[in-house]
Amino acid sequence: MTDQSEITARKRRPEARPSEILEAALDLFTERGFNATRLADVASRAGLSKAAIYLYFNDKTSLLTALVQATVGANISLASDMISKHQGPVAPLLRQLLSFMAGRMEETRMPDLIKLVISESRAHPEIGHFYLDNVIGKALPLFQSLIERGIASGEFREVDPRLTVKCLVGPMLLGAIWKSAFEPIGADPIDISALAAHDADLIIRALRP
Amino acid sequence: MTDQSEITARKRRPEARPSEILEAALDLFTERGFNATRLADVASRAGLSKAAIYLYFNDKTSLLTALVQATVGANISLASDMISKHQGPVAPLLRQLLSFMAGRMEETRMPDLIKLVISESRAHPEIGHFYLDNVIGKALPLFQSLIERGIASGEFREVDPRLTVKCLVGPMLLGAIWKSAFEPIGADPIDISALAAHDADLIIRALRP
Amino acid sequence: MTDQSEITARKRRPEARPSEILEAALDLFTERGFNATRLADVASRAGLSKAAIYLYFNDKTSLLTALVQATVGANISLASDMISKHQGPVAPLLRQLLSFMAGRMEETRMPDLIKLVISESRAHPEIGHFYLDNVIGKALPLFQSLIERGIASGEFREVDPRLTVKCLVGPMLLGAIWKSAFEPIGADPIDISALAAHDADLIIRALRP
Amino acid sequence: MTDQSEITARKRRPEARPSEILEAALDLFTERGFNATRLADVASRAGLSKAAIYLYFNDKTSLLTALVQATVGANISLASDMISKHQGPVAPLLRQLLSFMAGRMEETRMPDLIKLVISESRAHPEIGHFYLDNVIGKALPLFQSLIERGIASGEFREVDPRLTVKCLVGPMLLGAIWKSAFEPIGADPIDISALAAHDADLIIRALRP
């Protein structure tokens, strides 16, 4: 149909196949939801036959799993580095971290991933667990330790760090869901970076002794 | 076999049928997700035959729609009343509203509903739209007007009310999703009321001129 | 298409469904083998939709299992009765039993069943086991006890009863396989009754002291 | 990875390829049945790629055909020789032939082959025909001519030679099927040589004038 793309799959570099497939899958999972997505559509969007997908993945579910695993890890460890290396007052780092998260939300497909995980965690608990262990279970303690450091140094007043962390992160979650679930349906576009900056502002102010 | 419990379906007050069905449906949608829920299971949990469901609902999707519609309306108008009737400083009302939301989150199945809507809004856009129009589109402006009132009266400093509202509501969303998606998978239970109180605290402090 | 048979499945007595399905299945399994038989064909030969089969059976394999179970039991216990009630010389009973077996082979579809079991026992070991336990494990000992009785009474000379039984039964097995596997392919038809009579003759003569 | 064992496929005497493949195929056909055997498994057991099989065989079915053809011929002509060269009383030759058959059954994979042919003759009639023409159609007449010779010479009494042959061969068939289909499933092991000897004994006795 289209010029180039008719170069049959046999010709294209096969190392790229898995990521091509995952990309197609994420697009469709996002557009229609996991269940409503037909493997046939993933295949044809990836320029392959249905059967070819099974050369690289075991299952329809494996696509989801792979997607989540591929998108996670890196970001967390990056943030973790930022925090451990940091010295001095906590507030600027907090701003920086939220800004970093916002960046991820805007530049990558993390919002879609997050929504996907939330949506599918009941039907595919392995995915929920993976996310719980590797994202939530790492990110929240990271932020929490930051807050605690601020309290210890007298930069922040005494607050429950656990609750505070959730208040800090909540708006980011809202941003992700807004972007992935509601924008495509007609909601006003959301400026996650601005939201993050404002969030940081509010929290830092609210924590002043 | 034909003792008491078998008289059920026919003898039980038949006006209650629809809500019995909806209850069963919500249970199962929550446990397994919308797609993974078999109409047969909804039926048997409601003590009816599959076919009987079609006497009360058109569709599997109608169950979802009905569920959302049934759970939404009331709360919003209640909150709306609280706000319009209120006079004097805004901060206490803000606390009250968040506490009210937290109550709903803990006493009703709203968290499940919210998660369901988020999950299915792509596959069933009508539901997404309904929620956007009737919940998000009403609740956020309500809060926003409150903030604006506070700013106007000098109780709050000047902030972007739109972003502030999202920061205010974000933690509640996080609470809902936590409860519906992650608690059942093993996450620590969350105390949404405490979260709401803390959220109110932080925001009010942060908005002090 | 055809007059009567177009009375949709909804009308016909539903209690007969399982056996109708099994009959269709046996026909086709016999004609084409288990694997080569399409469930769709079973369905349409039974005058049903594919899906309807699943109202009565779990699996394609269940059809096979059910088929075997349905055809087995009765015959064995019948033979068992004949033997236990019998008194006097063994030889006539032997003839009678072989003649009975031959009758079953000619009047029922036992040959097809036997061939089916032999063919599928590797791929579906449950079936092999069932047959081993309920047919082979019962029939051979039955015959064996008869031979032993004959030896004890002096009617027969001393022989290894185990081997003798296999020599007695072998020709019947040959008959079954011939009929089910080779006749339909063009082999001369086989007269199992005559074979059984001759078999009895030979054995009885061979066992004379 | 690329040590010794990896040189295999290319270096090993390539003339042996077909028989290596057939061996692998027979193993698997026997273990799992023809249909349940994946060409991929045959390939990997033969130390080749799936595609390589097609360099030597046209079809999955061709493997079966080749297998049958390779195992058949020789034995028959051997027996045929024994018979035509023989002179004098028939009984000893009968014993010898049965013993020879038993040997084949125990030393070669003929039982598996026989079971395979029986199982697949409906789905692959060519195979059935081949077997009918080359094995059954040759072996039975051979035995029959022997019996007839015995009757003519007065060594045996007058019996229907056709039926007698089937009674003679039946136990051998039983032995083959027992060994291939039921032993692997847990049936007591069978001593085919003893069975053959006993079979010969009984028949010879039964045929005495």
Place this chain on the structure above:
DNA sequence: CATGAATGAGGTTTCATTCAT
């Protein structure tokens, strides 16, 4: 009002078979 029985429409998955190198 209620249901047991039936089905249409499809989706995921599997595999023998073939290209292109």
Place this chain on the structure above:
DNA sequence: AATGAATGAAACCTCATTCAT
């Protein structure tokens, strides 16, 4: 001679949905 990559064709099975009673 050999293979990794790809695919067409189909089979099994599931389920929302509808009849006929």
